[in-house]
Amino acid sequence: MFLKKKPMWGKKTKLKSSYDVVIIGGGLHSLATAYFLAKEHGITDIAIIEKNYIGFGGAGRNTAIVRANQRTQYNVPLYKEALDLWPVLTKDLDYNLMFNNCGNLNLMHSEAAMKAARMTIATAQFHGVESHLIDAKEAKELVPALNISEDITFPIHGAMFHPPGGVVRHDAVVWGLARGAAKKGVEIHQQTEALGIGTQNGKVTSVTTSRGVINTKQVLISAGGYSAALIYDMLGIKLPISVLTIQAMVTQPLKPVLDHVVSSGAYHCYANQTLKGEIATGAHMDPWPNYTTLNTAHYIKHQAEALSEFLPCLRGVRFMRIWGGLADMTPDMAPIMEGNNHVEGFFMDCGWGYFGFKSCSAVGKYMAEYMATDVCPDMLKPFALKRYQEHKLMGETAELVSYSPDN
Numbered sequence: 001m002f003l004k005k006k007p008m009w010g011k012k013t014k015l016k017s018s019y020d021v022v023i024i025g026g027g028l029h030s031l032a033t034a035y036f037l038a039k040e041h042g043i044t045d046i047a048i049i050e051k052n053y054i055g056f057g058g059a060g061r062n063t064a065i066v067r068a069n070q071r072t073q074y075n076v077p078l079y080k081e082a083l084d085l086w087p088v089l090t091k092d093l094d095y096n097l098m099f100n101n102c103g104n105l106n107l108m109h110s111e112a113a114m115k116a117a118r119m120t121i122a123t124a125q126f127h128g129v130e131s132h133l134i135d136a137k138e139a140k141e142l143v144p145a146l147n148i149s150e151d152i153t154f155p156i157h158g159a160m161f162h163p164p165g166g167v168v169r170h171d172a173v174v175w176g177l178a179r180g181a182a183k184k185g186v187e188i189h190q191q192t193e194a195l196g197i198g199t200q201n202g203k204v205t206s207v208t209t210s211r212g213v214i215n216t217k218q219v220l221i222s223a224g225g226y227s228a229a230l231i232y233d234m235l236g237i238k239l240p241i242s243v244l245t246i247q248a249m250v251t252q253p254l255k256p257v258l259d260h261v262v263s264s265g266a267y268h269c270y271a272n273q274t275l276k277g278e279i280a281t282g283a284h285m286d287p288w289p290n291y292t293t294l295n296t297a298h299y300i301k302h303q304a305e306a307l308s309e310f311l312p313c314l315r316g317v318r319f320m321r322i323w324g325g326l327a328d329m330t331p332d333m334a335p336i337m338e339g340n341n342h343v344e345g346f347f348m349d350c351g352w353g354y355f356g357f358k359s360c361s362a363v364g365k366y367m368a369e370y371m372a373t374d375v376c377p378d379m380l381k382p383f384a385l386k387r388y389q390e391h392k393l394m395g396e397t398a399e400l401v402s403y404s405p406d407n
Ligand SMILES: Cc1cc2nc3c(=O)[nH]c(=O)nc-3n(C[C@H](O)[C@H](O)[C@H](O)COP(=O)(O)OP(=O)(O)OC[C@H]3O[C@@H](n4cnc5c(N)ncnc54)[C@H](O)[C@@H]3O)c2cc1C
Pocket: 024, 025, 026, 027, 028, 029, 030, 049, 050, 051, 052, 053, 054, 055, 056, 057, 058, 059, 060, 061, 062, 063, 064, 065, 066, 192, 193, 194, 195, 222, 223, 224, 225, 226, 230, 246, 247, 248, 282, 323, 324, 325, 326, 327, 349, 350, 352, 353, 354, 355, 356, 357, 358, 359, 407
């Protein structure tokens, strides 16, 4: 018998000719913002416009790692709140987001890296985020599979251990937020591409889509890797964003060998074991800007070599699936969030690189407050575009020190 299933995120509705708010992109940040606009501010006349299907972008491609031990004073509180929100959202959405706070180990491969990690740890601890420096032996006690011998390319000196971090099931987040927003009246229009934003006298008036024109006074673009090009094409605003392809893969399922997220900046590699037993691993980014999302043989070779050095029990294990997605990178590895600046009623939330999953819960909450009140919350103030003109870059980038954080 053919069962006609009702979509989890509400009935398919006709696109109306006007909405209070239009959100371009059906990813993590747009769904979270719509959910909080409806839940916290009673704004429900919202259309989410998604050109493919919800979760098509980084939302459905990421490796699900969450943590709050960022480098700088502005970022740590935002990511801490995001981390604290996973259990709250699981309850509020009545949807199991499968938060597993198994802890993250960020391996250090030199004494200089250990020194630099102390700064990061001090910032985290100052903001109430649990993070410690441990030596190689302690790392091995936590992750017995680690190779702490001297005869590998990058011997392990220690690790930054962040117990409250871990993984959250990324597609559950997409579906849970979509269902939660739709229950409150938000409309999600898939297969609907945003083509332009209409303005008059410096104010937003409409959004042109592949299914017609929508009149609206407020638009948010949070379209992940596509945001910078859309914002330039639609409003002529140039952003300091490069779009790179980032790849990830999973191995065949194995018996439990890894119960923490382990990452290494020197090896450009991170790994964790999923509930199915697969080792999910990633970190390599194409060094040149591109929108291809294609996989490369170089990446497969790199990943196999790196894993078999620092987790040698994985030698000979088969990779089963591989995929790629877009990372929208800013020069300081911190996002751009602002509103009502260039055009009244226009908001942007982009430049998340490979940090946009772990942040989406808190960002949704604060972007919703910003859009509902027209007042930028203190938490978001440091992330305005003007920081690049004022030389107030954030220093989240790993370029200047000899280690980089995991995803
Ligand atoms: C391989 C990989 C691994 C990653 N791992 C992690 C991780 O472990 N932890 C972490 O925190 N982050 C990770 N990330 C990054 C994270 O996935 C992104 O930062 C995040 O998805 C960005 O969320 P978003 O809502 O801004 O955009 P997205 O989730 O990318 O959604 C954007 C949506 O906009 C839609 N869109 C684009 N143009 C239009 C248009 N014109 N009209 C309508 N819709 C449009 C797209 O179809 C897409 O669905 C990873 C990313 C990749 C690719």
